[in-house]
Amino acid sequence: MATKHEQILDYIRQLDVGSKISVRGIAKELQVSEGTAYRAIKDAEAQGLVSTIGRVGTIRIEKKEHEHIEKLTFAEVVKVVEGTVIGGRAGLHKTLNKFVIGAMRLEDMMRYVENGNLLIVGNRVKAHRYALEAGAAVLITGGFDTTDDAKRLADELELPIISTAYDTFTVATMINRAIYDRLIKKEIMLVEDILIPAEKTYFLRPDQQVSDWHDLSRQTGHSRFPVVKENGEVCGVVTAKDIIGRDVDLTIGEVMTHQPLTSSPKMSVASAAHMMIWEGIELLPVVDERQILLGIISRQDVLKAMQYIQKQPQVGETFDDLITTPLDEVEEGENFYLQIEITPQMTNHLGMLSTGVLTTLMLNAGERLLRRYKKGDLVADTLNLYFLKPVQIEQKIQIHPRLFELGRKFGKVEIDVLHQGKLVAKGIMSAQLIDRS
Numbered sequence: 001m002a003t004k005h006e007q008i009l010d011y012i013r014q015l016d017v018g019s020k021i022s023v024r025g026i027a028k029e030l031q032v033s034e035g036t037a038y039r040a041i042k043d044a045e046a047q048g049l050v051s052t053i054g055r056v057g058t059i060r061i062e063k064k065e066h067e068h069i070e071k072l073t074f075a076e077v078v079k080v081v082e083g084t085v086i087g088g089r090a091g092l093h094k095t096l097n098k099f100v101i102g103a104m105r106l107e108d109m110m111r112y113v114e115n116g117n118l119l120i121v122g123n124r125v126k127a128h129r130y131a132l133e134a135g136a137a138v139l140i141t142g143g144f145d146t147t148d149d150a151k152r153l154a155d156e157l158e159l160p161i162i163s164t165a166y167d168t169f170t171v172a173t174m175i176n177r178a179i180y181d182r183l184i185k186k187e188i189m190l191v192e193d194i195l196i197p198a199e200k201t202y203f204l205r206p207d208q209q210v211s212d213w214h215d216l217s218r219q220t221g222h223s224r225f226p227v228v229k230e231n232g233e234v235c236g237v238v239t240a241k242d243i244i245g246r247d248v249d250l251t252i253g254e255v256m257t258h259q260p261l262t263s264s265p266k267m268s269v270a271s272a273a274h275m276m277i278w279e280g281i282e283l284l285p286v287v288d289e290r291q292i293l294l295g296i297i298s299r300q301d302v303l304k305a306m307q308y309i310q311k312q313p314q315v316g317e318t319f320d321d322l323i324t325t326p327l328d329e330v331e332e333g334e335n336f337y338l339q340i341e342i343t344p345q346m347t348n349h350l351g352m353l354s355t356g357v358l359t360t361l362m363l364n365a366g367e368r369l370l371r372r373y374k375k376g377d378l379v380a381d382t383l384n385l386y387f388l389k390p391v392q393i394e395q396k397i398q399i400h401p402r403l404f405e406l407g408r409k410f411g412k413v414e415i416d417v418l419h420q421g422k423l424v425a426k427g428i429m430s431a432q433l434i435d436r437s
Contacts, residue, residue: 003231004032005290008040012049012060017093018158019060021050043289046266051075051092061093072096072178074137074160077118080178081171086145087161088154091137100136101172102127110134120171125150132159141168191272192265194305195286195295203228203293206235206253210246213238224283227256232292234285236260262287265294273302274379277432303377323357324364330398338365338399342391352390353397358417358425359385361399366413366429369401374411378431389424397424409433 008030012021026037041058044050051073052058061073075092078085085092100112102121109127113119115135121127123144131138132153140146143165154161164171202216203226217223217240227236236256246255262285263272276284276299286294323346327338338361346357363380370378391397398418405412410432417425 004030004036005040005043008032008037009044009047009049012040012044015060017060018090021058021060051079059089059092072175074118074162076178077139077175078160078162080174081139081162081164081166083139083162083164085160086140086163087151088132088137088157088159090155091158091160094137094158094160096137099139099172099175101168102131103168106130120168122168128161129153132157132161135159137161139164139171141166141171189269189305190265191263191267191269191286191297192294194269194301195265195297196301197295198232198293201226201293201296204238204252205230206251206256208252209248210243210250210252210255211248213243213252214248226260226283226285226293226296227252228293234260234262234287234291234293237283237285239283260285262291263297264288269302269305272297273377276302277379278381320360320364323360327361327364327399329368335400335402336369337401338368339396340399341396342393344393347393350390351393353392355385355387358387359383361397362415362417362425362427363429365399365401366415366431369403369413370406370411370431370433373403373406374433378411378433380429380431383427383429385425385427387425389419389422391419391424395419404428407433 008026011026011030015021021041023034023037023041026032026041027034030037041050045052045058049060050058051061059075061075072080073093073095077083077096078092095116096118097116099118099120100109102109102119102124106124106127110130113131113134113136117131117136118139119127119131119136120139120141122140122142125147128138128140128146128150132150135157137160138146138154140161140163143163145163146161151161166174202220202222204212204216206227206229213225216225223240225238226234227238229235236253236258237260238252238256242255242257261275261279261281263275265286265288272284276282282299284297286296288294326343327340330337330339340361342353346354348354362385363383367378367380396419400416400418402414402416403411404414410430413429415427415429416423
């Protein structure tokens with residue numbers, strides 16, 4: 001039987017998009033406490049089922065698929081620009097296709113306004129109405145209001161009119177930044193994207209016997225299973241190592257590994273990969289905040305996902321990308337080094353090379369060297385950094401990585417950073433190597 005928390009989430013999923021939701025209303029409708037209703041609504045918000053907006057409340061929105069994550073809903077635009085909804089609240093769940101800045105004559109402006117757009121404009125009330133009639137929402141800058149007639153039309157067409165105190169340039173920058181951040185997030189694959197769901201997961205109960213493990217192993221060809229209580233809570237993991245030499249009449253609860261490592265569905269695949277490699281585990285249960293089993297991921301699934309990610313085109317640049325893109329590789333026989341000029345963005349408040357930037361550059365150099373010797377993926381474990389001398393803005397540095405030790409599953413690199421031929425920083429990086437086979 002589903003818990004009250006799950007019943008509330010199912011109820012929210014069945015609501016029409018645009019429906020208003022309240023803690024008190026949910027508690028009364030489903031006969032639960034307001035505390036239970038509040039926690040379930042917060043969970044629904046984390047899942048992208050609802051959105052909470054100041055002065056409006058919580059509304060049911062359309063959950064965006066991962067591939068369309070770069071598109072914002074009008075509800076999210078309200079949050080981004082710290083705006084106030086002055087009309088068309090019922091349309092806040094709709095998705096913004098593109099925004100148009102109204103900085104031209106009215107007739108020219110309307111050529112660019114289409115259904116699903118957002119017109120960013122000041123107190124030009126005719127433009128507000130024309131945009132709504134064209135199927136576009138309106139964002140009014142400068143803190144201005146609009147006419148009651150436009151508000152009525154917005155309510156009728158379910159197209160939001162939003163007012164913000166910011167100017168047009170600032171608003172456009174804020175929305176662009178929000179979309180750009182979503183493009184970066186789009187590249188980040190999460191555990192929930194690759195997990196085998198609970199309904200397709202083989203598991204054992206703690207009161208079953210070792211003989212049941214043997215039966216399930218023969219049936220599935222697997223040797224690792226989560227151990228799950230009757231209420232769905234993960235309480236352990238059992239593998240062949242736990243079973244070997246044990247009496248077949250013992251219970252799974254007596255031989256399993258207690259308090260296993262688990263993952264949340266929102267953990268990145270990269271973080272899961274690091275955990276599984278570092279801890280030497282092959283199976284990771286995926287659970288919610290109550291430790292209820294949502295599914296599992298295997299080490300093989302994670303490595304395949306990592307390889308898939310690396311084949312995808314770059315969409316949004318992160319700080320690491322901005323730091324490492326200008327690096328030039330210089331070949332000298334069998335050796336190579338990297339060089340870069342210190343830009344203003346790479347410095348601290350004193351105009352010196354930032355320690356964080358230096359760390360990123362040295363890690364990147366170490367990874368590039370290891371990939372020359374080993375095909376496959378790698379996970380950096382440690383970097384012991386010795387920051388010897390400061391380097392100021394607009395100076396060039398050279399980063400010389402040298403192979404220190406290389407094994408089948410690990411590598412160590414010694415990294416020297418030189419400025420004008422003198423040593424300014426030194427580090428030793430270690431990494432675990434992962435074969436793709």
